[in-house]
Amino acid sequence: MTTNTKMTHIRWPFLILVAGTIATLGTAQTPRDPGAEQTGDDKPIVVPFELLRSRHMAVQVKVNGKGPYRLIFDTGAPTNLINNKLAKEAGVLKKDEKPAIPLFGMGGAKVLDSLEISGAKLEKVPVMVMDHPTVTAISKALGPIDGLVGFPFFARYKTTVDYQKRELTFVPNGYQPADPLKGLMEKLSRGSGKQPAAVVGPAALWGFTVDEAKDDDDEAGVTVTSVLAGSAAAEGGLKPGDRLLTIDGRWTDTLADTLRATSLVKPGRTVEVVVRRDGKEVKLTVTPVKGF
Secondary structure, three states: OOOOOOOOOOOOOOOOOOOOOOOOOOOOOEOOOHHHOOOOOOOOEEEEOEEOOOOOEEEEEEEOOEEEEEEEEOOOOOOOEEOHHHHHHOOOOOOOOOOOEOHHHEOEEEEEEEEEEOOEEEEEEEEEEOOOHHHHHHHHHHOOOOEEEOHHHHOOEEEEEEOOOOEEEEEEOOOEOOOHHHHHHHHHHHOOOOOOOOOOOOOOEOOEEEEOOOOOOOOOOEEEEEEOOOOHHHHOOOOOOOEEEEEOOEEOOOHHHHHHHHHOOOOOOOEEEEEEEOOEEEEEEEOOEOOO
16 A cells, blocks of 8 residues: 655755864764664654744753753754753753853753653753854744754654654664764864774665665665565565665665664564655565574
8 A cells, every 4th residue: 555645855954063163973873772672662752843934843842851942853963952041041051150162152062961852851961052143043033942952862763754743753762872072072182084984784684785876866765776585675575676765764865874774673673664666655564684
């Protein structure tokens, strides 16, 4: 059965944290805890969001039990961010504490006791305190915006965005992200010398290969080039020529994305694989097997 509802793939622009300083951020990531795999007890948490005229998503957030505050949910932001006003009201900064860096009133890197969006609540969450000029401009134009919710929050969940209902759905995925600000500082402290590449290996055997298209980089997904006979992919119905869109809810827009998505699935766990075939989206179920 197919659906006529089209899922729009959007890459939200990353709001630069410090203009002219951060262009890209390669953060160290903590592997998923094998003992924290998704189970039937991980109930979905549905959170409403407001779609601003700027096309950003705004959610109601509590910080250290205070609030709610209105923050932008930004899937491109490598860190959480709150302004000085919120930080002082929630006790993240002392009332008489001065900015660590004068530029944009940067209070520096802090750790929140708790960050909560409806039923999704995390403790000991890293955050950057600063009056970001872009966030401030949006706030002046569209009403109070006190910061951003970024990678350290949403990376812990399989996140689904429903633009028609204007709802976010979070399902815990057992992933524990490292502090991106700490990773940045370590990267800067090492200087500009070449660093060894991070190697990610599949946790299980799938039995298919993919390749990126050369002339349609804007198209979502990668192309399945071969499927090994008798493999988990073949048993699940994957075919050469399929355009692979997601694995277990994770985008597969590049070879790196695909490798990352497959590496987070344990052997024996059945996951949903979405492909585009003959112009239609098709949902498959694949159970990768244990390697030798």
